[in-house]
Amino acid sequence: GQSLEQPSEVTAVEGAIVQINCTYQTSGFYGLSWYQQHDGGAPTFLSYNALDGLEETGRFSSFLSRSDSYGYLLLQELQMKDSASYFCAVKGGYQKVTFGTGTKLQVIP
Amino acid sequence: NAGVMQNPRHLVRRRGQEARLRCSPMKGHSHVYWYRQLPEEGLKFMVYLQKENIIDESGMPKERFSAEFPKEGPSILRIQQVVRGDSAAYFCASSPTKGAGDEQFFGPGTRLTVL
Numbered sequence: 413g414q415s416l417e418q419p420s421e422v423t424a425v426e427g428a429i430v431q432i433n434c435t436y437q438t439s440g441f442y443g444l445s446w447y448q449q450h451d452g453g454a455p456t457f458l459s460y461n462a463l464d465g466l467e468e469t470g471r472f473s474s475f476l477s478r479s480d481s482y483g484y485l486l487l488q489e490l491q492m493k494d495s496a497s498y499f500c501a502v503k504g505g506y507q508k509v510t511f512g513t514g515t516k517l518q519v520i521p
Numbered sequence: 522n523a524g525v526m527q528n529p530r531h532l533v534r535r536r537g538q539e540a541r542l543r544c545s546p547m548k549g550h551s552h553v554y555w556y557r558q559l560p561e562e563g564l565k566f567m568v569y570l571q572k573e574n575i576i577d578e579s580g581m582p583k584e585r586f587s588a589e590f591p592k593e594g595p596s597i598l599r600i601q602q603v604v605r606g607d608s609a610a611y612f613c614a615s616s617p618t619k620g621a622g623d624e625q626f627f628g629p630g631t632r633l634t635v636l
Binding site for chain 1: 554556562563564565566569577579612614624625626627628629630
């Protein structure tokens with residue numbers, strides 16, 4: 413089976429940097445994705461890591477260590493609009509995608 | 522290119538009625554996923570379908586729930602004899618290919634309320 417762990421809540425100050433960690437256990441592994449979901453909205457894709465290392469997309473970066481079954485999402489220059497829930501998701505065997513329970517990020521002035 | 526469409530956006534049913542949720546994937550996408558989300562919780566995988574095939578239904582409750590993705594038309598998630606515990610947001614997502622790493626594009630969701 414597949415399971416993921418991420419913190420339930422994080423609070424950070426506008427303009428700061430925040431890191432959201434995700435550890436996973438899975439049978440079969442293709443990659444780790446991150447999604448953002450605002451209250452009442454649909455999840456939207458942020459990033460995907462299939463190989464070890466850091467992927468950067470604007471203010472957002474995502475990191476993966478396959479040997480440690482660990483990844484993180486890094487958000488820089490935080491803005492109020494970044495307040496949302498962030499989900500890590502693992503694509504494992506048979507292309508099944510399992511989502512973590514989500515980290516609620518609150519950005520404060 | 523329209524995104525993933527789901528309808529209805531909101532659905533109210535009384536206990537014992539049937540709920541039918543529809544999902545039209547993005548044009549060119551042949552893979553559809555259904556997820557359920559309870560308030561303040563994560564997305565729970567329910568079923569993964571390709572055209573006319575159920576690939577993985579390990580997240581579907583054994584009774585009352587069924588899904589299909591016919592050759593023509595939208596994917597349907599059907600819940601028979603709904604109970605209050607079925608109240609949730611149901612999201613559909615689609616992706617273009619089977620390859621690893623494909624982004625899933627989510628629809629706006631159907632909010633089901635069972636009275």
